Amino acid sequence: MIHNRTSSLAPFLAITQLHARRTLVARVDILSNIAFGVLLAYGLAFLWQALYRAEFVPPTVPIDRMVTYAILGSVVTTSLQTGIVYYANWRIRTGDIIFDILRPINWQVSLLGDFFGTVIAQFVAVALPVVAISAVFLDFRPPASTVAALVFGPSLILGALVSYSIVFLILLLAFRYTQVGGIESAMRGFRPLLTGALVPLWFLPGGVGTAMEQLPFPAIAFTPLSIYIGETEGADIWVALARQAGWAVVLLATGAYFARRGMHKLSIQGG
Amino acid sequence: MGTYLALQMAYLHIGLKSALQYRVNFVGGVLGLLTHSLFAALGGIVLIDRFGGVEGWELGQIVFMFGLTRIQTGVIYSVFRGIVGWEFYVQEGFVDRYLVRPRGLLTQVPGAEFDVSGFGPMIAGAGLVAFGAAISPPNLTWWLVPWLAVVISSGIVIQLSLTMIVASFAFYNVQMGAATNSLERTAWQMNLFPASAYSAGVQALITVALPWAFMAFYPAHLLYGRDSDGLFGSPVLYLSPVAAMAAFAVGYGVWRRGIRKYQGMGGM
Amino acid sequence: MREDSSATGPIIVANQLTRHYKVQKNALKTGRFGLGLVRREMEIVKAIDDLNFTIEPATAVGLIGLNGAGKSTLLKLITGVLVPTSGEVLVGGLQPSEHRKEVVRNIGVVFGHRSQLWWDVPLIDSLNVLRLIYSVDEKDYKQRLQSLTDLLEMGDLLPRAPRQLSLGQRVRGEIMASLLHGPNLLILDEPTVGLDIIAKAKIRRLIRSLIEEEGVTVILASHEVSDIEEICERTILLHEGRILYEGTIEALKAQANVERSLVLDVERGTGQGSDDVVVEQVTIPLSGNDTARRLAEVASLGTVSGAQVTGGSLEVILARLFDEATN
Structure with missing residues (x-):
């Protein structure tokens, strides 16, 4: 068992690197994502200013922090969008999934490599340039404090893990229903809202915000973003991180359990 | 023309027949995109409801406009699914299959790749338009319905033209699958709010280069009896069909060039 | 229509037909920052290099070549999918890339690796769509459908979907689909790939009878040499974009005798x-x-x-x- 675990790190890193490179090679994709990302950042910055101009009880969060939040929310959402559900769904449907299962590396781990490679590449090649441009031309602010700066990275990674574990659960449904593209499409609609990337939970009407905090989704974007802008601070930061880690462990374990069952079913039915 | 229509009907017939073989996928695809549209709208509704409006536009009006763009997007997703996913069709050699037939690509692709899941955004869009109109009723004039028809078709043509421009990259053997996605995603996020909320530069951009503002925002002014509050004054309020024609001229030009280039370059 | 073409000499004429590709050397080299912003090295591949040949109507010509010899490129040039780099190919007197629609109206294409039929709807529905694509009028269609059904022995298969058919039956369906509009040129790219020996023999016999009874001209590209031996009178051997041999199978076989x-x-x-x-x-x-x-x-x-x-x-x-x- 121990032997197995140590030996899967190298292939995991190789898979991650492969998918990062694959993403980076697509120059048109990257350049257009940067262009659309900047456009969205501009749109969001002015939208929030327009919203703040409307007659309404003044929000507690200052406008520059809110703009920072919104732009980060947009780039994080874009970075986390990968095609792995469609891809794995396709392989399950065609039966090519058998090749993935036959490999001596855990399927959940190798897909995580695929996911992380893509996400890291998108973050570095798309999100960072958009953020840099926003920092020059828009009200985009640096992290609220040194602690926020230090914790933001790990929190983002935990968020990505939670995002992956949910995606993985969705694509497991493909073992039962041949087509889960619809669920993924719906998720793309939910995601900006449920993760808090579009609307911070504190702007949601009373009960809804509290209810959503109990779900795993805010761990993906809301938690790291509110740490970055300093809305979550002090001891709350560590509680937030612990919650993220907790969700990641629970969801990954659930995924692993159902993956085993799915594979088992597959090996009995022969696809 | 007669055989053209008959051909499109036959495509539709065969497409539906094929989709209905897999009822779960059929329903899943439609529901997926339907929910996508509704949740996209919900994000906007929550914000606007919270802040009481954007630049003098009320919640109902904003939902009404967003609903229109969803109907247009739904049509793109079902009728022009083949162009949205064009990269795939080029890579899999479908283009060659279409080119060995005595019809243009734009005659064959819409019907042959028809995708029912586009009904999702169409239904959601219709619901949003109805919901928006219920809260903020537009002026009931005799030209309301014809104008809506013009607006919806213009918006379809605008978004189609933009999609064709991005899709044309595939003819050059360029990987661009994510670009069509981000085009769509940016479109829906930008269309979610009135263009007057954006800065002058962004307004100019979504009027001239990516004429999304013509899909619903400008023409909706007439329905709500508003004067132009945007950068470009009142003429743009009437110009959606013109913008659509201009966009299509550019989009079709780029597309034709792409086919020519493909035939000159091709794959092994 | 078919009589016309047989009266007017060769159906295909290639004059110094040449087709180059620009391909990228080492596609995954992505440059120092991984963005591949550095200039990419391009290389010219001569996929088809100065070909001259003619094909007479109502004959069958086999196209033989190793992988990458230029067979697919040649077929794409004939169907107008690709434009020649230089030289020309005339199909029924027209340049396919200039008059694509007119030219392909008289061509039927079967790709052994791909299907033109809708996977999960009855064959007859697919055929109906193809009828409209090729604007075949109702009366001709009915007649054609009847004769092809008899010839290809498709009788009770028409109401079935391709996914319910065996591979051999499906290939017959593909051939039927490509002949519906009465083309005088049939292009077959690996039509017997994956078929068992019985099904192969049947397909070969059917193609032969198409040539003899319908007067169709056939261009057959196949790695299965026995396909070509049994179907074609003539053969073109392509190697690295050039013609290595062009002539009858008999003459090639006579050459083969040397070794026997x-x-x-x-x-x-x-x-x-x-x-x-x-x-x-x-x-x-x-x-x-x-x-x-x-x-x-x-x-x-x-x-x-x-x-x-x-x-x-x-x-x-x-x-x-x-x-x-x-x-």
Whole structure:
């Protein structure tokens, strides 16, 4: 068992690197994502200013922090969008999934490599340039404090893990229903809202915000973003991180359990 | 023309027949995109409801406009699914299959790749338009319905033209699958709010280069009896069909060039 | 229509037909920052290089070549999917890339690896869509459908979806779909790929009867040499974009004969006892003019207990030709 675990790190890193490179090679994709990302950042910055101009009880969060939040929310959402559900769904449907299962590396781990490679590449090649441009031309602010700066990275990674574990659960449904593209499409609609990337939970009407905090989704974007802008601070930061880690462990374990069952079913039915 | 229509009907017939073989996928695809549209709208509704409006536009009006763009997007997703996913069709050699037939690509692709899941955004869009109109009723004039028809078709043509421009990259053997996605995603996020909320530069951009503002925002002014509050004054309020024609001229030009280039370059 | 084309000489004429590709060397080299912003090295591949040939109507021509020899490119040039880099190919007197729609109206194409049929709806529905694509009018369609159904033995298969058909039945469906609009040129790219020997034989027989009964011209690209041997009168051997051989299969086979020999097992007594025999193998080349004399010689040595012909199959000579051409 121990032997197995140590030996899967190298292939995991190789898979991650492969998918990062694959993403980076697509120059048109990257350049257009940067262009659309900047456009969205501009749109969001002015939208929030327009919203703040409307007659309404003044929000507690200052406008520059809110703009920072919104732009980060947009780039994080874009970075986390990968095609792995469609891809794995396709392989399950065609039966090519058998090749993935036959490999001596855990399927959940190798897909995580695929996911992380893509996400890291998108973050570095798309999100960072958009953020840099926003920092020059828009009200985009640096992290609220040194602690926020230090914790933001790990929190983002935990968020990505939670995002992956949910995606993985969705694509497991493909073992039962041949087509889960619809669920993924719906998720793309939910995601900006449920993760808090579009609307911070504190702007949601009373009960809804509290209810959503109990779900795993805010761990993906809301938690790291509110740490970055300093809305979550002090001891709350560590509680937030612990919650993220907790969700990641629970969801990954659930995924692993159902993956085993799915594979088992597959090996009995022969696809 | 007669055989053209008959051909499109036959495509539709065969497409539906094929989709209905897999009822779960059929329903899943439609529901997926339907929910996508509704949740996209919900994000906007929550914000606007919270802040009481954007630049003098009320919640109902904003939902009404967003609903229109969803109907247009739904049509793109079902009728022009083949162009949205064009990269795939080029890579899999479908283009060659279409080119060995005595019809243009734009005659064959819409019907042959028809995708029912586009009904999702169409239904959601219709619901949003109805919901928006219920809260903020537009002026009931005799030209309301014809104008809506013009607006919806213009918006379809605008978004189609933009999609064709991005899709044309595939003819050059360029990987661009994510670009069509981000085009769509940016479109829906930008269309979610009135263009007057954006800065002058962004307004100019979504009027001239990516004429999304013509899909619903400008023409909706007439329905709500508003004067132009945007950068470009009142003429743009009437110009959606013109913008659509201009966009299509550019989009079709780029597309034709792409086919020519493909035939000159091709794959092994 | 078909009579016309047979009266007006060759259906396909290629004049110095050339097609180059610009391809990227080392596609995954992504530059220092991984963005590949550095200039990419391009390389020119001569996929089709100065081809001259003609194809007569109502004949079958086999296209043979190794992978990457330019077969697909040539087929794409003939169907107008690709534009020649220089030179020209005329199909029925027209340049396909300039008059794509007119040209392909008279062409049927079957790709063995791909399907033009809708996977999960009845075959007859797919055929109806194709009828509209090619604007075949109702009356012609009915007639055509009847004759093709008989010819291709598709009778009870039309209401079934391709996914319910065996591969052999599906290929017949593909051929039917590509002939519905009455093309005078049928292009078959690997039509028998994956078929079992019975199904293969059936497809070959059907294609042959298409040529004889319908007067269709066939261009057949296949790695299955026996397809070409049995269907085609003529063959074009492509190698690295050039023609290595063009002519009849007979002439190629005659060349193959050079290599062919007869191996005989001869039982000879050792002279020490009547039951004591050794078996000796004698090889006699079949091409020489003294074959008969040598046979007689062998027969006088002892009893011939076994015989077999070795080497010299079309496949062997082709392999040798390609091998020589490569070196």
